[in-house]
Amino acid sequence: MPTRSETLVRAAGLRAMFEAQGALLVEPPILQPATTLLELYGEDMRARAYVTSDALRGEQMLRPDFTVPVVQMHMAEGAEPARYTYSGEVFRRQEEDPDRANEYIQVGYEVFDRADPAAADAEVFALIAEALRGLPLRAVTGDIGVLMAAVQGLQTSARRRQALMRHIWRPRRFRALLDRFSGRAPVPPSRAALLAGQAATDAPLIGLRSRADIEERIAALHEDAATPPLSGREVEQIEALLDVREVMPHALSQLHDLAVDMPDIAAAVARVTAREAALRARGVDTDNLMFEASYGRSSMEYYDGFVFGFRAEARADLPTIASGGRYDALTRRLGQGREIPAVGGVMRPGLMLELEGAP
Amino acid sequence: MTLKLGVPSKGRLMEKTFDWFAQRGIILQRSGSDREYAGAVAGIEGVSLILLSAGEIPRELAAGRIHMGVTGTDLVQEKLALWEQLVEPVEELGFGHADLIIAVPKAWIDVDTLDDLDAAAAAFRAAHGFRLRIATKYHRLVRNFLRDSGVADYALVDSQGATEGTVANETAEAIADITSSGETLRANHLKILGDAMVLRSQATLWRSRTAPVDDRVRKTLKELEARLG
Numbered sequence: 001m002p003t004r005s006e007t008l009v010r011a012a013g014l015r016a017m018f019e020a021q022g023a024l025l026v027e028p029p030i031l032q033p034a035t036t037l038l039e040l041y042g043e044d045m046r047a048r049a050y051v052t053s054d055a056l057r058g059e060q061m062l063r064p065d066f067t068v069p070v071v072q073m074h075m076a077e078g079a080e081p082a083r084y085t086y087s088g089e090v091f092r093r094q095e096e097d098p099d100r101a102n103e104y105i106q107v108g109y110e111v112f113d114r115a116d117p118a119a120a121d122a123e124v125f126a127l128i129a130e131a132l133r134g135l136p137l138r139a140v141t142g143d144i145g146v147l148m149a150a151v152q153g154l155q156t157s158a159r160r161r162q163a164l165m166r167h168i169w170r171p172r173r174f175r176a177l178l179d180r181f182s183g184r185a186p187v188p189p190s191r192a193a194l195l196a197g198q199a200a201t202d203a204p205l206i207g208l209r210s211r212a213d214i215e216e217r218i219a220a221l222h223e224d225a226a227t228p229p230l231s232g233r234e235v236e237q238i239e240a241l242l243d244v245r246e247v248m249p250h251a252l253s254q255l256h257d258l259a260v261d262m263p264d265i266a267a268a269v270a271r272v273t274a275r276e277a278a279l280r281a282r283g284v285d286t287d288n289l290m291f292e293a294s295y296g297r298s299s300m301e302y303y304d305g306f307v308f309g310f311r312a313e314a315r316a317d318l319p320t321i322a323s324g325g326r327y328d329a330l331t332r333r334l335g336q337g338r339e340i341p342a343v344g345g346v347m348r349p350g351l352m353l354e355l356e357g358a359p
Numbered sequence: 360m361t362l363k364l365g366v367p368s369k370g371r372l373m374e375k376t377f378d379w380f381a382q383r384g385i386i387l388q389r390s391g392s393d394r395e396y397a398g399a400v401a402g403i404e405g406v407s408l409i410l411l412s413a414g415e416i417p418r419e420l421a422a423g424r425i426h427m428g429v430t431g432t433d434l435v436q437e438k439l440a441l442w443e444q445l446v447e448p449v450e451e452l453g454f455g456h457a458d459l460i461i462a463v464p465k466a467w468i469d470v471d472t473l474d475d476l477d478a479a480a481a482a483f484r485a486a487h488g489f490r491l492r493i494a495t496k497y498h499r500l501v502r503n504f505l506r507d508s509g510v511a512d513y514a515l516v517d518s519q520g521a522t523e524g525t526v527a528n529e530t531a532e533a534i535a536d537i538t539s540s541g542e543t544l545r546a547n548h549l550k551i552l553g554d555a556m557v558l559r560s561q562a563t564l565w566r567s568r569t570a571p572v573d574d575r576v577r578k579t580l581k582e583l584e585a586r587l588g
Contacts, residue, residue, distance in 0.1 A: 042490065043514055047502055095440040095499070166481060166511065173509025176474070190471035190553065203465035203548045207526040209483055209491075217469045217482055 002353035007105050010349035011087040014107040014131055018085035021127065023109060026084045028069035030091075034059035037068060040302070040333065050091050050102075062091035067302070067327070067344060068334070070110050074342075075335040081113035087349075100319065101350070108324075110344030112331070117341050118271065121306040121326060122278035124345045128310070128322050129284060131347060135355050137310040137321055141248075142295025143275075144168065144325075145305040146255065146268040150241055153264025154234055156181060157227045159220060171297050178238065183229035194218065195225050237262050244293040248276055251291035275306060299323075302330040306343060312355055321355070322347040361407045362579040363570075365419055365428030366398070368410035372562060375454045376429045383586050403586070405579040414438070416565075421445040423569035426576060427583070433459055433537055433560035437497050446565045450587055455562030457537035459497055461555035464526055464533075465548050472554050473508045476533070480512040483532065494518035494531035497557070501535040504557045523547040 002010075019025060035058075037045050049064040063069065066086050074082055087107040094100045109127060111120045129139065151164045160181050167173040179185035193199050205211060237258065244254050255269045272291070280286050296307030305326030312318045324345020332339040366387060367373045377387045386401040387408055398408030409425055416430035417438040429452065435442050463470050470479050480491040491513045495501050498515050505513065516531050523543050525531040535557065538544055544551065564587065572580070 038514070042511055043502055044506055046498075046515075047506070098441065163478070163481075167509060170509040170511065172507075173477070176509070180474075188472055188474075188553075191475075194469060194471075199468040201465055201468055205466040206464050206548055207532050208487065208529050209464070209467065209479070209532050213479075213483060213486055214467060214469055216486075217479060220482075221469065 002350055002357065006353055007350045010353055011105050011107045014347060014349060015085050015087045017131060018083075018107075018109045018127070021083060021109075021123075023083040023085035026070060026073060026086050027088065028063065028066060028073065028086070030063055030089065031060045032063050032069055033057070034061045036072070036334075037061055037064070040068065040330075047095070048093055050093055063089075064092055065090055065346070066106065066108050067110065067330070067346075070108075070344075071327075071331055071334050071342065074110075074112055074340075075331060075338060078112065080340065081111075081115065083112075084110045099317070104348060104350050106346045107349055108344060108346040110342065112340050112342045114341055116278075117305075117326070117343070118274040118278040120341070120343050121275050122282045122284070124324055124343050125279060125306075125308055126282035126284055128324065128345050128347060132310055132322060132352070135321070135352060136313050137355075138290070138313045139308060139310050140290045140292055140295050141306070141308045142292045143268065143272050143306055144296055144303050145271065146265055146293060147238075147241060147297075148304065149265045149268040150238055150262055153262055154230065154238075156230050156234075157223065159224065160227065160230070169297055169299075171294070178230070178235055181230045182232065182235045184235075191221070195221060233261075241265070242294045244291065246291060248286040248289045248291050251293075252276060255293075271305070296325060302327045304329045308345070312351075315355070318351055318354075319348075321351045360571075360573045360576050361405050362427065362576045362583070363409050363425040364400070364406055365409045365411050365416045365425040365430075367413040367416070367429060372413055372429075372455055373410075376452070376562065379452050379454070385583075385586070403579070403582065405575055406583070417442075417446070420565055420567040421569065423567050423571060425567060426570045426572070426580065427564060427566050429562055429564050431455055431457060431560045432563055433457060433497065433500070433558055435563075435565065436558060437500050440499075445568055447568055449564040449566050449584065452562040452564060455560075457539050457560045459500060459535065459537050459557040459560060460551045461493070461501070461533060461535045461557065462523075462538075462544050462549040462551050465550045467550075470552070472552060473505075473510055476552060476555070477508075477510040477512070480510065484512045490514040491533065492516045492531040493533045493535050494522050494525035495535035496522070497535060497537075500557055504555075508555075523549060 034051055050062040051059055053059045070084055089103055090106045091103050094102045109124060111124055113120045151161055154161055164177055167177060241258055244251050252273060259266045259269045276286050296303050303325035307325035309320045309323040311320055326343040328341045331342050366376050380387050384402045388399045390397045390399045398410050400406045400408050413430045414434055416428040417435045419425045420428045421439050439445050470476055483491040493513050494516050496519050518525050522534050522536045525534060
């Protein structure tokens with residue numbers, strides 16, 4: 001295992017590489033206000049991050065990543081375009097696997113640039129791939145934006161599309177919703193009784209969820225019951241899309257084929273095509289680069305376009321060595337009315353050293 | 360070295376545990392006055408009784424400070440990460456039944472499943488500007504359960520007691536708590552979500568996997584397990 005000082009030296013080297021690209025060094029505080037992160041990720045965040053508190057500032061989190069504070073800082077005071085780099089500890093609660101580190105050094109690079117998203121995606125990926133060159137790693141890429149476009153294009157009610165969008169990052173719930181909207185899953189008896197007007201209660205209404213809230217949902221359920229089921233063809237198309245898992249040239253041809261039947265994904269597929277060209281222009285061997293349409297769906301829900309990760313081929317026990325993606329929507333949510341296309345990635349120098357030291 | 364046996368220090372859980380051991384010829388007693396938390400054991404050699412709060416027994420088992428202990432499945436799974444590596448169940452004692460469930464106001468006629476809860480939470484957040492609050496003291500168990508069930512837009516709020524009252528007091532919209540008969544829930548105008556059984560729990564005798572064991576303790580453990588099984 002590499003020592004902390006060896007890891008810090010490696011981290012400094014990686015950071016210098018990003019600084020040489022014109023990135024500004026930033027150092028967000030370790031303690032972050034918990035409310036922002038909880039607001040973004042919900043209760044699941046507490047299972048991933050360490051929470052502490054004091055009587056004056058309330059709940060604070062030991063930073064679980066740098067992206068959120070860097071975005072906040074950029075949205076508050078950053079010039080455009082901007083490139084940032086950082087390195088330092090991040091903290092992750094580990095309650096299931098004692099072999100996973102709960103504190104480790106991360107080095108990252110974030111690009112806020114409106115000019116050419118495909119080029120920015122390729123820049124981040126290619127710089128990280130270059131820094132990792134020689135390590136026995138396998139890169140996987142994907143694009144959450146294609147699936148989002150497919151959902152937005154479904155011939156069904158806005159409410160159903162919204163429900164599916166909300167669960168893009170929870171594959172099991174997404175599947176269950178698809179089954180229900182397509183009529184494959186039976187209507188639960190309680191729902192059937194409610195729709196038949198047979199659900200009644202004499203219990204007093206308690207709590208903050210109001211009579212209007214309840215009536216609104218019942219109206220929504222009636223509307224949903226009157227909505228025709230999602231066609232089997234559309235469900236199959238979504239499934240076919242999620243199954244795309246190929247090297248870039250084959251994946252692109254499959255995506256183009258799918259776009260014939262799903263015209264709504266055409267613009268998103270064009271973005272994948274443009275990115276492939278930008279990656280190639282940067283010297284990335286895209287003929288052998290994997291593209292998986294469902295990649296990144298079970299990670300943190302801020303990536304909404306390009307996603308990538310590098311894993312150690314022979315070391316399935318190790319976490320992802322480097323990862324990143326595009327998070328335009330996050331800048332919108334943290335930007336208080338402003339937004340900017342953004343993409344970034346992080347590396348774990350400790351794991352890199354471990355792999356380099358391996359015989 | 361004697362075998363240290365941890366038993367809940369008060370209430371029905373203590374009495375029923377004493378009865379259960381007595382039926383197997385092992386007499387556990389509180390020594391001295393009612394207020395003194397010391398105990399004595401008759402009917403078997405080499406066992407010392409440690410009276411503890413039921414909530415502290417998982418921690419003591421995990422730390423190896425007691426060899427065996429009686430407490431609920433719910434407390435072991437809530438308090439110990441990787442509990443299977445720290446403790447091992449020896450016997451379910453057949454009392455102290457409690458199910459960890461999720462309950463919502465009975466007046467929510469549109470909410471009967473986790474699917475409903477998730478949809479109601481999304482609408483609640485949009486309408487009220489904050490996440491639907493679920494009061495509980497079982498944070499880890501409930502969070503893991505809801506994550507695995509794909510429920511979003513909720514927040515857990517801590518409630519260490521009188522949890523059923525939090526909805527009427529408007530400090531939570533729903534609760535996750537243990538219930539045995541469901542009477543307290545009904546009295547507080549709450550109903551259980553049909554598919555939200557987080558955990559079925561009962562009083563269980565556990566053995567620590569970490570406590571140091573010498574020949575004498577090993578012999579006593581063997582004898583105990585033979586008589587209890």
